[in-house]
Amino acid sequence: xxxxxxxxxxxxxxxxxxxxxxxxxxxxxxxxxxxxxxxxxxxxxxxxxxxxxxxxxxxxxxxxxxxxxxxxxxxxxxxxxxxxxxxxxxxxxxxxxxxxxxxxxxxxxxxxxxxxxxxxxxxxxxxxxxxxxxxxxxxxxxxxxxxxxxxxxxxxxxxxxxxxxxxxxxxxxxxxxxxxxxxxxxxxxxxxxxxxxxxxxxxxxxxxxxxxxxxxxxxxxxxxxxxxxxxxxxxxxxxxxxxxxxxxxxxxxxxxxxxxxxxxxxxxxxxxxxxxxxxxxxxxxxxxxxxxxxxxxxxxxxx
Amino acid sequence: xxxxxxxxxxxxxxxxxxxxxxxxxxxxxxxxxxxxxxxxxxxxxxxxxxxxxxxxxxxxxxxxxxxxxxxxxxxxxxxxxxxxxxxxxxxxxxxxxxxxxxxxxxxxxxxxxxxxxxxxxxxxxxxxxxxxxxxxxxxxxxxxxxxxxxxxxxxxxxxxxxxxxxxxxxxxxxxxxxxxxxxxxxxxxxxxxxxxxxxxxxxxxxxxxxxxxxxxxxxxxxxxxxxxxxxxxxxxxxxxxxxxxxxxxxxxxxxxxxxxxxxxxxxxxxxxxxxxxxxxxxxxxxxxxxxxxxxxxxxxxxxxxxxxxxxxxxxxxxxxxxxxxxxxxxxxxxxxxxxxxxxxxxxxxxxxxxxxxxxxxxxxxxxxxxxxxxxxxxx
Numbered sequence: 001x002x003x004x005x006x007x008x009x010x011x012x013x014x015x016x017x018x019x020x021x022x023x024x025x026x027x028x029x030x031x032x033x034x035x036x037x038x039x040x041x042x043x044x045x046x047x048x049x050x051x052x053x054x055x056x057x058x059x060x061x062x063x064x065x066x067x068x069x070x071x072x073x074x075x076x077x078x079x080x081x082x083x084x085x086x087x088x089x090x091x092x093x094x095x096x097x098x099x100x101x102x103x104x105x106x107x108x109x110x111x112x113x114x115x116x117x118x119x120x121x122x123x124x125x126x127x128x129x130x131x132x133x134x135x136x137x138x139x140x141x142x143x144x145x146x147x148x149x150x151x152x153x154x155x156x157x158x159x160x161x162x163x164x165x166x167x168x169x170x171x172x173x174x175x176x177x178x179x180x181x182x183x184x185x186x187x188x189x190x191x192x193x194x195x196x197x198x199x200x201x202x203x204x205x206x207x208x209x210x211x212x213x214x215x216x217x218x219x220x221x222x223x224x225x226x227x228x229x230x231x232x233x234x235x236x237x238x239x240x241x242x243x244x245x246x247x248x249x250x251x252x253x254x255x256x257x258x259x260x261x262x263x264x265x266x267x268x269x270x271x272x273x274x275x276x277x278x279x280x281x282x283x284x285x286x287x288x289x290x291x292x293x294x295x296x297x298x299x300x301x302x303x
Numbered sequence: 304x305x306x307x308x309x310x311x312x313x314x315x316x317x318x319x320x321x322x323x324x325x326x327x328x329x330x331x332x333x334x335x336x337x338x339x340x341x342x343x344x345x346x347x348x349x350x351x352x353x354x355x356x357x358x359x360x361x362x363x364x365x366x367x368x369x370x371x372x373x374x375x376x377x378x379x380x381x382x383x384x385x386x387x388x389x390x391x392x393x394x395x396x397x398x399x400x401x402x403x404x405x406x407x408x409x410x411x412x413x414x415x416x417x418x419x420x421x422x423x424x425x426x427x428x429x430x431x432x433x434x435x436x437x438x439x440x441x442x443x444x445x446x447x448x449x450x451x452x453x454x455x456x457x458x459x460x461x462x463x464x465x466x467x468x469x470x471x472x473x474x475x476x477x478x479x480x481x482x483x484x485x486x487x488x489x490x491x492x493x494x495x496x497x498x499x500x501x502x503x504x505x506x507x508x509x510x511x512x513x514x515x516x517x518x519x520x521x522x523x524x525x526x527x528x529x530x531x532x533x534x535x536x537x538x539x540x541x542x543x544x545x546x547x548x549x550x551x552x553x554x555x556x557x558x559x560x561x562x563x564x565x566x567x568x569x570x571x572x573x574x575x576x577x578x579x580x581x582x583x584x585x586x587x588x589x590x591x592x593x594x595x596x597x598x599x600x601x602x603x604x605x606x607x608x609x610x611x612x613x614x615x616x617x618x619x620x621x622x623x624x625x626x627x628x629x630x631x632x633x634x635x636x637x638x639x640x641x642x643x644x645x646x647x648x649x650x651x652x653x654x655x656x657x658x659x660x661x662x663x664x665x666x667x668x669x670x671x672x673x674x675x676x677x678x679x680x681x682x
Contacts, residue, residue, distance in 0.1 A: 202374055203407035205394045207421030207472065217420075221411050 029281070036274035037067040047270050071275035081259065081276065085283065088256040091170065091245075092238035095177035099185040099234045100227065102178060107189035107226075108219075111196070122190070125183050137176055137247050144172050144248070168250025176244035177234075184233035192226025193219070225295065232291045236284050256280055314524060315539075316349040324383075325350040325508055326371070326476065331380035333366050333532075340366040341377070342532040353502050353509045355523035357516060359555075363532035364512045368478050371510065372401045385475060395424075400474040404481040406465035408453040414440070414464050415449045421472040439467040442501070459490045466498075470505060477502075479511040483518055495521045516556050520544070528552050544603075549682040553601045560607070560647050562600040566592050566679075573674070576600050582643055585618050587674040592681050602677030607649035607670050609637045611660050618674035623647065625666045637662065639670050 038047040049063035075081045110121045128136060143149045144167040151163040166172050196219065204214035220227075242257030249255070256276065263273035316322035324347035333341040341363040348354045356364040369375045370382060373394030382389045389397065400421070408417050418439050422432045440446045443463035453461055462482070469477055482498065483491040499522050502509050513519050519526045520540040528535045528543065528551075535555075536548040547553035550561065564578035566589060574589035576598060584600050592598050614620055626646055627638035636650045649670055662668055 197405060197407065199403050199405050199407040200409060202372075202394070203401070203403055203409070204420070205374075206372060206399075206401045207468070208395045208424030210393075210395055213424075218409060222409075 032274045032277055034067075035270050036071055036272075036278050037069065038271045039066070039068075039070070040269050040271050045270065046268050071271045072279070074272060075275055075279065080254075081256075084254045084256045084259040085279070087254045088239050088241075089283070091173055091253075091255060092177070092235050092241070095174050095181070095238050096185075096231050096235040098174055099178045099182055100231060103182055103185035103189055103230060104227075106182075107186045107193055110186070110190050111193035118194075122187075125186050125190075129183065133180065134243065137180065137243055140172070140176055140179065140248055141167060144175065167248060168252075170249070170253065172248040172250075173245050173253060173255075176248045177238050177241060180244065181234040181238060184237075185230040188229035188233065189223060189226040192223040192229075196222055228291060228294045232287055236287060239284060240280055314351070316352070317347070317525065322349060323386075324348060325352070325385055326510070327381075327383040328367070329381040329383065331367070331370065331377045331382065333363070333370065333375060334378045340532055341370075343380075344529075344532065344534055346527055346534060346537065348508065348510060350508055351506055353499065353522055353524045354511070355519035355526045356510065356512045356529060357519040357526050357556075358514065358529035360514060362529040364514075364529050365480060366532075367529075368401070368480055368510065368512045371476070372399055372478055373397045398475040399478055400469040400472055400476075401478040401480065402465050402469040402482055404484055406453075406461050406485075408461060408464055408468070410453055413450050413452055414445060414456070417453070417464055418468045418471050420468065425472065435471060439471050442470075442504075443467045458485055458487075459494070462486060462494065466501070470501070470507065473505075474507065476508045476510060479509060481513055482511060483515070484513075491518070498522060520556075528555060530555075546678055547601065547680065550599050550601070550680050551682075553599075553678070553680060558604050558648055558650075559601050560604065562602075562645070564598060564600060566594050566596045566598055569594050574679070576679070578643075582621070582641070582645075584677075585674045586677060586679055587618075589679045590681070592679050596681060599680045600677050601680055602672060604636065604648040604650040605634075605652070606676035607647065607672045609639060609649045609651060609662065610669050610671070611662055611666060613669050614671045617671040620669055620671045621647075622667070622669055625662055625664055625668050628662070628664065637668070639668055641670075 034051070035047055038049060040046060041048045043050075049066045051060060051063055106125075110118060110125075113121055141148070145151075146163040146165060146167070148167070150166070151160075154160045155163065166175070200218050200222070201211075201214050204218045205211065209217060240257050240260075241255065242261055245253045245255040245258055246261070260273050260276050260280070263269050263276060267273075326346075326348040328344055328346040331341055331344045332339065344363070344367070346367075356367060358364045366375060370377050371384075371389075373389070373392060373396075376390065384397075384399070409420065412420065415436055418436045419432050422435055427435070436449075437446075440449055443466060445460060445463055445467070448456060448460060453464065456464065462485070466482070469479075479498075483494055486494060495518060498509075511519070511522065520543075523540060525537060525539055526543050527537045530551055536543060536552045538546070538548075543552060543556050547556065547559075553559050553561070562576070562578045562582065562584055564576045564582070564584070566574050567577040567583075568575040569589060572588045574586055574592070574594075576584040576586060576589070578584060578600070586600060589598070608614070609625075613622070621641055623639040623641040625637060626640040629636040629638075632653070634650050634652050636648060639647045639649060641647060647670055
């Protein structure tokens with residue numbers, strides 16, 4: 001028995017996120033998509049056609065006829081793009097896996113810590129966000145470079161006699177991505193582990209599980225929604241990552257974010273870079289949909 | 304000698320001097336930091352016994368159960384199960400299974416998988432597991448729910464799954480932590496009897512932790528009443544009720560009236576107790592309380608008769624005034640204020656639909672009880 005007024009306000013509340021999506025995602029996306037169908041030109045903006053109604057409807061219609069999918073066909077013809085996509089996905093996947101390996105024990109430790117110190121631990125996980133992302137990535141250059149802190153330390157302790165080459169390799173990218181995105185892995189894992197009833201583990205042990213098998217049979221399966229959420233939160237931004245490969249990976253790393261940047265700023269080829277962006281988006285929408293389905297399934301399963 | 308109350312079944316190994324206890328707690332102390340949860344406690348539980356640990360929250364009963372399951376190690380003392388010292392044996396190697404208060408069903412597994420969990424852990428052949436799971440489902444009457452997940456079941460059904468999962472491995476001892484705590488009253492009463500039947504059928508030793516005295520009284524062969532980590536009394540439900548060993552137990556189990564006083568005069572087993580304000584109570588059995596001892600005379604409300612006219616004879620007759628009446632349908636509880644100001648609770652069974660002797664608020668009334676109706680408590 002809702003009053004009509006509250007029904008209206010309910011609708012309005014729901015409309016807000018949709019408006020947000022429309023103005024800040026769908027409309028910009030269509031602009032990018034439109035550019036991706038254009039041809040590059042030495043002009044301002046650097047592509048044609050520029051749709052405008054100033055020349056009348058007929059002119060607009062003929063301009064529409066100039067749109068083509070040539071840029072997408074171009075992407076399939078140069079192996080550079082395919083390799084960049086594949087290498088981005090591979091690098092993101094490896095980084096995500098590493099972040100999971102590092103993040104799970106941390107999240108587990110936090111969830112099992114005394115309730116009084118958990119807020120502090122959470123704070124510590126979130127703390128790095130208070131400094132600029134760019135500065136934190138720059139700091140890794142200082143740590144990883146041949147004469148950097150890490151090598152100095154390892155040389156001083158006598159563990160190595162030659163400086164390790166880490167900067168400008170994939171290893172540096174993995175370190176950068178794992179470091180930067182670790183909180184996104186830890187937080188959903190923590191929330192999944194924290195709400196788990198500890199008596200379930202006791203029950204598993206009571207029924208004959210060693211602590212390790214209780215972990216794999218009870219704890220881990222029950223934390224899967226957190227694992228999936230964490231992995232997607234790391235994987236999706238990591239695929240399109242530009243700053244980390246650019247600063248830590250050196251010139252020879254091929255990642256789609258860098259390719260996009262090059263097309264856009266070095267080549268000033270807005271249409272091709274738009275096409276790259278559209279394909280990247282499609283590439284990422286698939287895992288997002290997978291994520292949502294997993295969430296729906298988890299919800300169906302209930303707590 | 305007359306036995307107390309009704310004995311439920313002919314099973315009393317604790318009275319046989321040569322019977323060997325199955326579970327033995329020997330001088331168990333458990334401390335958590337500064338807090339002593341269990342204090343130098345000793346208990347013996349016999350094979351096939353339905354044993355209840357009864358006490359208020361924080362009395363150490365759950366700690367005791369968890370030590371038996373292996374989730375806690377005693378700080379001092381020894382626990383023996385079937386002659387084997389359990390110290391250092393992890394929970395997954397103990398021949399006991401526990402039914403958790405929260406049931407602790409695995410939410411990602413079906414009813415079937417939950418019940419099969421412990422059996423798989425033991426590496427039982429697949430066909431045997433299937434057979435055992437089917438048997439268990441039949442036992443707890445959940446056959447048609449085998450493929451459901453715990454969240455699709457009602458509270459009562461979950462309780463049964465938890466029970467089936469815990470007994471599926473045929474443990475030597477089944478531990479039940481507040482097994483009926485989460486059920487509503489009606490279901491709880493039904494389930495009490497089902498648990499008793501199940502224990503008889505399987506022939507297992509049950510140790511149940513509960514704060515509900517009715518539950519303990521109904522189900523258990525013997526009850527241990529705990530307070531602040533110590534055993535106050537271990538006895539059959541009837542003994543606990545009719546012959547409580549101390550003021551604490553008398554007060555904790557059921558309703559009781561206490562008259563504090565001194566033993567004035569002893570004549571064999573019988574004695575006269577002088578209470579406050581000239582109250583005199585005659586009792587047929589004062590136990591070992593010598594003349595002059597400070598004692599409490601304790602008597603249950605149902606053993607006191609209330610009438611509007613002075614009874615012609617009786618061992619103990621006292622005059623008072625009706626202070627409060629509570630009509631509960633099956634019985635009526637009277638609060639009668641005696642001349643000395645003490646309020647006595649008396650309950651009478653409403654065996655007939657009409658009462659020939661109606662009593663009302665502020666009426667003058669007499670209470671009377673026989674000289675063997677109460678107990679004399681020295682502790």
